[in-house]
Amino acid sequence: MAHDATTSQTSSGNTELVRVATSEHRLARYTLIGLALCFVALFLVLPLAAVFREALRNGPGEFLTVLSDPETFAAIELTLLVAVIAVPLNLVFGIAAAWAIAKFEFKGKAFLTTLIDLPFSVSPVISGLVFVLLFGSHSLLGPWLQSHGIQILFAVPGIVLATVFVTFPFVARELIPLMQEQGTSDEEAALSLGASGWQTFWYVTLPNIKWGLLYGVLLCNARAMGEFGAVSVVSGHIRGLTNTMPLQVEILYNEYNFVAAFAVATLLALLALVTLVLKSLLEMKYSAQIAASRRH
């Protein structure tokens, strides 16, 4: 701002010189914009358009018919169920982790932060594999689980576990930089005025972080509903029972039932679009509260 003030004091000719000297030739600018737009069109816009076009290839009637298939309906139900369990679990974990890491200084903090980020550097397939190795019939736990009639793999608990593993860092990652930036003075003030720990959290910290929290939950939910690799390994692909929406897309596609595959895919694409719109709105309105918005 100070810099703008000094330039406005100088003559307009000078300002024009500075502008010319620190910006590209018009041709270079248009070329760069053109390149960027082509790239976005080829890799982002056209794939999205293709999903909707393929789904509506035979008209909206068939689109609705394939969506009302009971197997598809079961997949939608399972996807929602998994998200409803996995997201709140990681929400609680995220708040606890951010509270410990952002509000306190302790030994091994950097190491703990690295451990929390681990799932991001593990292939989704490996995230599923570790649960197969843990609970499968060849594992230590497998025979014991079998004799007690507990089904984890190829059932809902396994799908939930794999999803929780994959979405583990989302909320914590969003909250840690935000709460570190906010410091502890608000909480200290509340405590010195006689508030209890829970009151401080509920009435001081939570209002301070609510938009950042919502942002993290949004990203966590998008990943939880859309996870494919990890869930695919543990699900067992039992039709109408353990297929989530992304798995249903794969099965329909591999059966050359393209309209149905893309119809289910449109629902997931709509989920992605809603996520993006909400995310942009949050970024626009509460950018100060979304510290890590630009640093996934």
Place this chain on the structure above:
Amino acid sequence: MTARTASLWQFRQPSVIPGFGLALGVTLSWLILIILIPLSGLAWRSSALGWSTFWALATDQRTINALRISFGTAFVAALVNVVFGVILAWVLVRYRFPGKRIIDAMVDLPFALPTAVAGIALTTLYAPNGWIGSLLSPLGIKIAFTPIGIVFALVFVGLPFVVRTVQPIMEEIDKEVEEAAATLGANRFQTISRVLLPGLAPAVLTGFALAFARGVGEYGSVIFIAGNLPYISEIAPLLIVIRLEEFNYPAATAIAAVMLIISFAMLLIINMIQAWSRRRYGYGA
């Protein structure tokens, strides 16, 4: 002096904020239950294989080819993303044009769109009978069902990593640096290539590493477009799935262990780059 010695021996610095025990307790138990026990299960199972078995499984020709394809295509895709990601970030930070806001929001699409959906959408576009594939096939260019298709899918999933690491650093660049370069007689190209881009190098490197790491492990978007020919276009995560379906747990474990070791080495390098860039430039990348 006494306070200092005390703090050396203390696990945490004193604070009036309550709830440390509860918060750390919840965090650690959740971390151990969900992440560390399952991952150490993998480590235990691969060490139980014994060194010679492990080595034989890891150096199986099909495994080596799959690893080479995964790491090679992820490397190429990350390079493509560095070039176009930096251009895209530059255009979004510096220029004004209609639809800029929408494009800025669209960059995050790969984070939000489930990978399976991305996979079938890209395949439909780039298959020989698709919108773009049909334009290229008369020229003899095949994208889908070849390793190039894998690169295309990985470019899609990796793009936001580069843009979102470079963009905030670009926004922080002080205009005065450019003005100084211009006054000293540098033309625009020299200012950009010698003054601006070197300052962005740590952020670009971090973005590259993140996109690369993500690409190596990617499964959902790749398997539809790859064609999945063993030795040619079969990625390592798919080979793990194939071995699992054959109930060949030792082979699946060995491939996973090799992938994890390389991934963790990369994570370590990313952290070192970040620490280095923060020391050198005063801001995180």
